[in-house]
Amino acid sequence: MLTFGLFGTGHWAAEVHAAALAGHPGARLGGVWGRDPAKAAALAERYGVPAFSDPDALIGAVDAVAVALPPDVQADLAVRAATAGRHLLLDKPLALSLPDADRVVEAAGRSGVASVVFFTNRFRPAIASFLASAAATGGWHGARGVTYASIFQPGNPYGGSAWRRAHGALWDVGPHALSLVLPVLGPVTRVAAMAGPRQSVHLTLAHGDAATSTLSLALDAPPASTTVELLFHGEEGIDVLPRREGTPVDALRLAVGQLCTEVDTGTRDQQCDVRFGRDVVAVLAAAQTAREQGRTVTLPAGTSVTG
Known part of the structure; x- marks a missing residue:
């Protein structure tokens, strides 16, 4: 069972990421962090998990991060999470500049973590x-x-x-x-x-x-x-x-499943990883x-x- 920390409190975080993680047999939602503490507390209460005031504390408490934040914010958090050895479930685009995307790829490669960038289709x-x-x-x-x-x-x-x-x-x-x-x-x-x-x-x-x-x-x-x-x-x-058939929640559950499989087996799939996201x-x-x-x-x- 892979424990995820959710970063983000907006519509996509609440209605897609949190819903997909909460309903997945191979994953569990371990906590929420957001830039608005009140929204983070409300989302965490909705799903019965703790809200974190410090993003690094949430990174330290989980096996993987699911990020539903603007791309420039995502890139910095992804580097911090990968450096800490946490697996990555990220949104598109990976970053808003090529140097930032390269930083994520470098951090993930150095630590050997699994990564999936959620291109919905x-x-x-x-x-x-x-x-x-x-x-x-x-x-x-x-x-x-x-x-x-x-x-x-x-x-x-x-x-x-x-x-x-x-x-x-x-x-x-x-x-x-x-x-x-x-x-x-x-x-x-x-x-x-x-x-x-x-x-x-x-x-x-x-x-x-x-x-x-x-x-x-x-x-x-x-x-x-x-x-x-x-x-x-x-x-x-x-x-x-x-x-297109099915909902974004259905699609994200498959992405979560792929990440869980990579972690369990030690394999690394390039189809939608951070290297593809970087390209x-x-x-x-x-x-x-x-x-x-x-x-x-x-x-x-x-x-x-x-x-």
Whole structure:
């Protein structure tokens, strides 16, 4: 039984992370820490666990950490937890800069802890099977994806997120899109990006010399235009991503199970670990530079984990 400390008190922490951990047969929730002590106390009471006032005290009391905090806060906590030998269940994006992502990877590698970055759709069984089949088929010339969300509508639990407002669709839904494309088309070597209406962003990615992909991303799309679409095209024709099924809690329970298995067996799966999370951050950082400077950015060698 793996004991987790939960870091975060917002909607995602309370309704997804805490719920998934509380209902998992191989895990238990051991405590909560948050930047707002009152919210941490309320969430801890809801799940019958202690609230911690010191994050390092919670790290010291558990086997693993589950982080549901803004990416810049997450990166520092992940380094502290990994350095203390605690396994990592993290959210996307891993960090908001490549140096911070590299620090997490270095700390996890040095301590040998297991890690899973929760790219939600990678833990939906139908989508995972689709991606495995598409990767095995090969021969793809490219992909075309659209991820349009509309989080700034009244009542949306993520509309007040300061980091999402500051960093936009590229850093929020961009990781989801990349987590689906990279396992099939391989590492990104060049990135171009352009801003669009309603603060959308549109990427063109080169995957070596064999394939290209285009991704359109938005957080403030008109409500009638929200969608998640992805198709691959190539020698075998066209293959379309299946519809999302199940809840985020269902998906996170599978991610928790994967982490527990890695800890129990001593194995380390690269599909959604911090190294893959780091490579996603590398693409996002390159895309941000491409958009800001109006040029194509070549990614440095070493960005090669594809999931």
